Amino acid sequence: MRYISTRGEAPPLGFIDVTLAGLARDGGLYVPETWPQIAPETIAGFAGRPYAEVAVEVIRPFVGGAISDGDLSRMAREAYGTFRHPAVVPVSQLGANTFLLELFHGPTLAFKDVAMQLLARLMDHALAARGERTTVVVATSGDTGGAAVEAFRGRDRADLFVLYPKGRVSDVQRLMMTTAPDDNVHALEIEGTFDDCQDLAKACFNDLAFRDRHALTAVNSINFARVMAQIVYYVAATEHFGREIDVTVPTGNFGNVLSGWIARRMGAPVGRLVVASNENDILTRFFESHSMRATGVHPTLSPSMDIQVSSNFERLLFEMNGRDGAMTREQLTRFRDKGTMSIESDQYATWIEPVFRAGRASDHDTLATIRSVHETTGMQIDPHTAVGVKAARENLRDGVPMVTMA
Ligand SMILES: *Cc1c(COP(=O)(O)O)cnc(C)c1O
Numbered sequence: 001m002r003y004i005s006t007r008g009e010a011p012p013l014g015f016i017d018v019t020l021a022g023l024a025r026d027g028g029l030y031v032p033e034t035w036p037q038i039a040p041e042t043i044a045g046f047a048g049r050p051y052a053e054v055a056v057e058v059i060r061p062f063v064g065g066a067i068s069d070g071d072l073s074r075m076a077r078e079a080y081g082t083f084r085h086p087a088v089v090p091v092s093q094l095g096a097n098t099f100l101l102e103l104f105h106g107p108t109l110a111f112k113d114v115a116m117q118l119l120a121r122l123m124d125h126a127l128a129a130r131g132e133r134t135t136v137v138v139a140t141s142g143d144t145g146g147a148a149v150e151a152f153r154g155r156d157r158a159d160l161f162v163l164y165p166k167g168r169v170s171d172v173q174r175l176m177m178t179t180a181p182d183d184n185v186h187a188l189e190i191e192g193t194f195d196d197c198q199d200l201a202k203a204c205f206n207d208l209a210f211r212d213r214h215a216l217t218a219v220n221s222i223n224f225a226r227v228m229a230q231i232v233y234y235v236a237a238t239e240h241f242g243r244e245i246d247v248t249v250p251t252g253n254f255g256n257v258l259s260g261w262i263a264r265r266m267g268a269p270v271g272r273l274v275v276a277s278n279e280n281d282i283l284t285r286f287f288e289s290h291s292m293r294a295t296g297v298h299p300t301l302s303p304s305m306d307i308q309v310s311s312n313f314e315r316l317l318f319e320m321n322g323r324d325g326a327m328t329r330e331q332l333t334r335f336r337d338k339g340t341m342s343i344e345s346d347q348y349a350t351w352i353e354p355v356f357r358a359g360r361a362s363d364h365d366t367l368a369t370i371r372s373v374h375e376t377t378g379m380q381i382d383p384h385t386a387v388g389v390k391a392a393r394e395n396l397r398d399g400v401p402m403v404t405m406a
Contacts, residue, residue: 001064003030003224006318007332008325015066016126019119019225020134022218023205028325029314030224036061038235038266046239051088052076054239055118055232062228071125079117082107089114089233091240091403094377098392100385100406101237101247108176111256111405112147115221115229120151120158122225123217127157135214136160137204139197141303142169145187146176148219153182161186163197168303194306195297221255222311230259231266238268241401248274248359248392248404250302250384251283254310256405261316264355271400274357276391278302278366283310287358291342292335301363301383309335317343320351359391366390381406 003018007028013021018030038058046054055076056069063072080088085105092100106113127134136158138148145162152160162177166189169177177187190197205211205218221227238245247270249257257275264270277284278300286292297308314332320343321327335341343352361369369386373379381389388404396402 001036001062001066002033004033004323004325005030006314006325007329009329015063015225016130019122019223020126020132020215020217022216022220022223025208026329028329029222029312029318031315031318032062032224035262035265038268040267040269043235043239043268044242046236050080051232051236052080054236055080055229058232058235059228062224067122067125075121075125076118079121082113082117089236091237092379092406094373094379094389094404097396097399097401098389099401099403100381100389101233101403102406103233104382104406106147107150108143108146110143110147112143113150114233115226116144116147116151116219118229119219119223119225120148120155123219124155124157132157133215134158134217136217136219137163137201138219139163139194139201140169140177141165141194141306142173143304144220145169146173149177149180149185149187152219153180153185155184159184159186161188163188163190163200165189165194165197166191168193168299194303195308220311221253221258227255227259227262227312227315230256231263234260234263234270235266235268237403238263238270241403243401244269244271245401245403246270246272246274246395246397248276248388248395248402250305250388250405251275251277252305252307252310254283254312254316258312258315261355272357272395272397273355274359274388274391274395274402276388276404277358277360278305278387279360279362280306280308281360282308283313284358284360287352287356290345290348290352291340294335294339301366302387304384305387316351320347357391357395359394361387361390 002012004012005024005028007026009026010024083105090102103111260273275283318328366383366386369390385406392402392404
């Protein structure tokens with residue numbers, strides 16, 4: 001499998017190079033040259049099989065022979081062996097036709113563990129095969145940092161630098177980032193906001209000489225291997241229900257929901273994808289108005305979704321543009337300069353209307369949803385999940401199970 005950049009100028013690369021590079025050198029994001037397909041019989045055959053085996057089946061075409069089946073199976077077994085639940089990502093029921101896919105059973109309780117545990121192993125393996133080392137730099141508002149520390153600590157081939165904003169992560173998150181005894185892990189507390197952390201990380205990557213000298217790599221969802229690892233649980237969820245499902249995704253950088261879109265594109269029976277936002281609702285406004293307009297970020301109860309611009313939207317935009325890299329590049333340059341971007345009505349009709357719905361929740365809605373779920377089920381959901389559950393409840397279809405990513 002070869003990967004091409006959404007901005008059309010970086011050279012195509014294989015799976016290993018894409019995983020180790022993260023971002024393309026033209027500033028774009030890598031996507032596979034073609035989308036692999038998965039047959040309904042293949043999905044049906046996943047029934048009763050361990051999650052790690054399903055993972056190998058789903059990701060094999062993306063890896064495209066770059067890693068042997070034996071190695072891939074071992075890494076998947078190890079990665080998902082760190083989860084506390086034997087099903088890895090179990091389904092629970094909230095109401096008559098509403099469900100949660102529980103993505104929080106990994107070592108740091110963040111959904112980021114699902115992809116990060118595998119990604120760290122894939123990277124270490126690839127680096128060992130090449131006799132290389134890498135430096136992972138990641139900015140975090142809390143969840144990604146802990147998941148990255150837990151996944152990369154003690155790995156032979158990677159040094160990890162995590163940048164987090166002082167006073168703006170929870171104590172648990174801070175301790176997860178700062179108490180790993182391993183020499184290859186470095187947590188840096190930044191006087192500033194998450195955006196300041198992200199600007200520092202971006203500055204490292206944009207200095208190409210620095211980037212090459214330290215072999216920098218990114219492990220946020222601009223790294224395609226992370227998006228790839230997340231496709232697995234959408235496919236597994238469709239197997240669980242044995243029919244078409246709708247999925248609601250609490251969304252920040254559009255990585256998780258993009259993985260759902262890819263599962264659908266591969267042929268998994270995912271009907272609609274509901275993009276759930278908090279008050280930072282650039283995506284919800286886009287789905288309503290067909291135009292994207294950046295405003296400031298304001299802090300909410302669901303900080304992992306407090307974003308200005310969703311970086312992974314670029315991958316969907318590239319598809320909407322008929323995979324025209326030059327056009328995508330031009331659109332995004334204009335967006336960066338002017339802060340707005342629109343799509344044509346035929347693009348909307350083809351790509352958005354049949355698949356996507358959107359919803360938003362204020363902090364008030366979030367608390368009300370946490371309360372109502374607790375009252376009806378006894379379950380206490382987290383604020384990000386609650387944003388999803390609110391949007392899910394507003395987008396139910398008769399007879400189609402609605403699954404919220406928790
Ligand atoms: C990262 C994160 C999100 C946002 O996911 P994206 O892939 O960036 O859209 C939502 N909820 C939680 C709890 C997260 O950690």
